[in-house]
Amino acid sequence: MTSRLYVNGRLTAEGFGIDEAGDRLRNEPDAVLWLDLDAPGAADLATLAEQFGLHPLAVEDAVQDHERPKLDHYRNHLFLNVYAVEFDSEPRKTEISAFITPRALITVRKSPFDLTTLTRRWDDEERPAGTGVDFLVYGLLDLVVDGQYRAAQRIDELMDGVEDRMLGDGPAPRDVRRHGFVLRRGLAALRRAVSPMPDVVRDVAKELAGDGHLRPYYRDVEDHARHAVDLIEHSRGRITELLDDDLAEQSNELNVVTRKLAAWAAIIAIPTALTGYFGQNLPYPGFEKWWGFLLSSALIGVSASGLYVYLKRRGWL
Structure with missing residues (x-):
């Protein structure tokens, strides 16, 4: 578990347990809290639900895998579900669920994910002026959307090599076609995580930023999310056309x-x-020999x- 306490936008404490979180918030009226749990057990979530009044349905969604990206509204908190993406040879997704209360952001990860970039954004001296939970959520969404966009860009770049080899004379070699199918499968998996994000970011901004000073920053994240969706749709059409053209070339050959x-x-x-x-059956050389x-x-x-x-x-x- 990772824990951090911010007062007026500055880190004042970290590394404390769940039991201390509520006390620290009560002792610091201007503080906001971030708790991050990596694959927590039922007991940990039960403690959190009791301290922060989390809805049982939201807790259930945080435990279950493969929930769709969404923002759910409950009486005293919001529930956010998104997918952070890293690209190696193909996209690798990390599902992140978040409970958003007026003074706390509680994230639940269902697989390992490096949080160094996220904490660095929150601690950066040149970050947007923000001291509340709305700023913490902005940092999380900005990190997630940037990772999704980089993955979409990487797939588009890899597609250039596939396209060059497919546009040669005759049908493409088998390994090139297989690489194309792998890229198309990766795009399909990435699309499921990215397509709902513009609407999710817009809804979060409406709930948290309103017309405040962070509104333009949320709008920028939404714009990046839409750009990532457009790039994925373009890449899907592109790889599908390449594979169809190669199939036609095989048929012609x-x-x-x-x-x-x-x-x-x-x-x-x-x-x-x-x-x-x-x-005309003629004897051949060596007939009957x-x-x-x-x-x-x-x-x-x-x-x-x-x-x-x-x-x-x-x-x-």
Whole structure:
């Protein structure tokens, strides 16, 4: 668990337990609290629910995995669910649930996530002037949306390499197509986390920022969220068109191969039909000799092997 207490926007205490949180808020009327729990147990959440009056349905959503991004309203607090995204070879999502009360932000993470960037934003001397929970929530949303946008940008950059290799002559190699399918799957997973974010950020700003001085900052986060959504939609259309074009190219290549094989079959079929019709079965070299069988077998094997090598080099097999 991570705990921090801010008074007038400045960090005054950290590293205290859940039991001390309520006392510290009561002793410091101008203080706001941040508690972060990594995969907490039922007992920890029960203590939090009792101290801060958290609704049982919100606590249940914080425990369950794969909740959609949303903002729920309860009598004395808000419940926020978002997904922080990091990109390695594909997007890796961390589900973050947050209870927002007038003087406390309580975040619940369901998998490990580096919070150093978040605390650095809150402690930065050049940060927007803010001392309340609205500023803490702004920092959290700004971090989440920035990560989502970077992941969308990274996928779009990787798509450039796939596009260059797919636009070569003939169908794309199998590994390129597989990479394209992996990127499309990553975009689908990212889209589920990012698409609702503009509306979520707007609703949070309406509840917390109002017409205050943080309103433009929330509007900037909302704009970045919409930009991330637009980039993902553009990338999805782009990779889908690339894969469809490659499929069409494979179909064209197959038609060419089929036409060539049909032409050769027609050329061979005419003499075969004529010789078969007139019964032109001529003795071959070594007819009725023991070495003749070996010679004919070797001729058949060499011819079939040569044809296999030729078709293999042309990429037909």
